[in-house]
Amino acid sequence: MAKVNRARSTSPPDGGWGWMIVAGCFLVTICTRAVTRCISIFFVDFQTYFSQDYAQTAWIHSIVDCVTMLCGLGFALCYSPAIAMVGKYFSRRKALAYGISMSGSGIGIFILAPVVQLLIEQFSWRGALLILGGFVLNLCVCGALMRPITLKDDQTTSEQNHVCRTETQGFQRASPSLTWTKEWVQTCLCGSLQQEYNFLLMSDFVVLAISVLFMAYGCSPLFVYMVPYALSIGVSHQQAALLMSILGVIDIIGNITFGWLTDRRCLKNYQYICYLFAIGMDGLCYLCLPMLQSLPLLVPFACTFGYFDGAYVTLIPVVTAEIVGTTSLSSALGVVYFLHAVPYLVSPPIAGWLVDTTGSYTAAFLLCGFSMIFSSVLLGFARLVKKMRKTQLQFLAKESDPKLQLWTNGSVAYSVARELDQKDGESVAIAMLGSNPA
Known part of the structure; x- marks a missing residue:
């Protein structure tokens, strides 16, 4: 295979080929996240065909989401690297670039939701899945757009690793039988890993990781049970698919407008707070959902939830980069999306079990809402404590x-x-x- 030429730059170019990276990431989110979320349209068909309850049927969607975030399999090989590449190419316009990239999920839902419902009616759920599989093959085109870039910090880290490998090979040739050669290799490897994942010891990242667990638990069940809930209150199949389309298109608006707004000078220093606000608003939407028993009431809910869902999804990489920096962004994002895996796996079945047990969606939606609100409050409380400690240290220093x-x-x-x-x-x-x- 031909050797890939790496673009070299001292800082993120904030443009140029970076916009092609954004386009590639945009298509990746359509082929991964949008297709995954459209699986909820198959929910009733799966439930009817296999004669299973809500909890058992929910495992289909939850396993797809879990594997995407947990392994190096399937969608995971496309989703996380594409997002990390956008962070490499953009600094000043990072929020806007992520807003455009992540809007692919909303656009995909907007287009695919009614199309998938039509495909199910025309070709059954098996034929619809086969056609979606062919559509997902476009990920090969997205991968062709990804051109690696080497920044100044990355080059320094690479040179240090190269020196370590060179010295190790020299010691192995000079004295292959010595036991301390193995110890030197282990020391180099541990040093590289420690340098790559030193953000795991940062208190700010630990708090972010805990909050992500609660946020991920709350955000997933709606995309599984939105259509079944709408059908349960008398909404038709086409109208339920329309609700998913509305949520998707408003998600696009949230991605782009929130990314653009938080890149403005007046909000540039408050991206963290905007992230908390968006998560909290989605939690409040969940708490109101059990009271919405008709299509005219569900439409405003889909608009509000979709907007703030797009908002905080855009800011996840931005907030992560603010905490760990650009050099460790790829590894940190991998950890953050890895932490989505377990909540994505268990939250839909738990919500389904609550529906089966109580005969209502109320308990499931309330639990999701409180989980997202707790995630927002936890991050806000941690930021407040940090600010108070800093003020106290400054005061003590001036006094002493x-x-x-x-x-x-x-x-x-x-x-x-x-x-x-x-x-x-x-x-x-x-x-x-x-x-x-x-």
């Missing part, structure tokens, strides 16, 4: 030594008093030398 300066992260950077003392010592030494020419 007015000359002691602090960086914005609250850690002591250097002492001005020490620097002044050093300069005084240098001045005395120069004066002594001047008085003694010999």
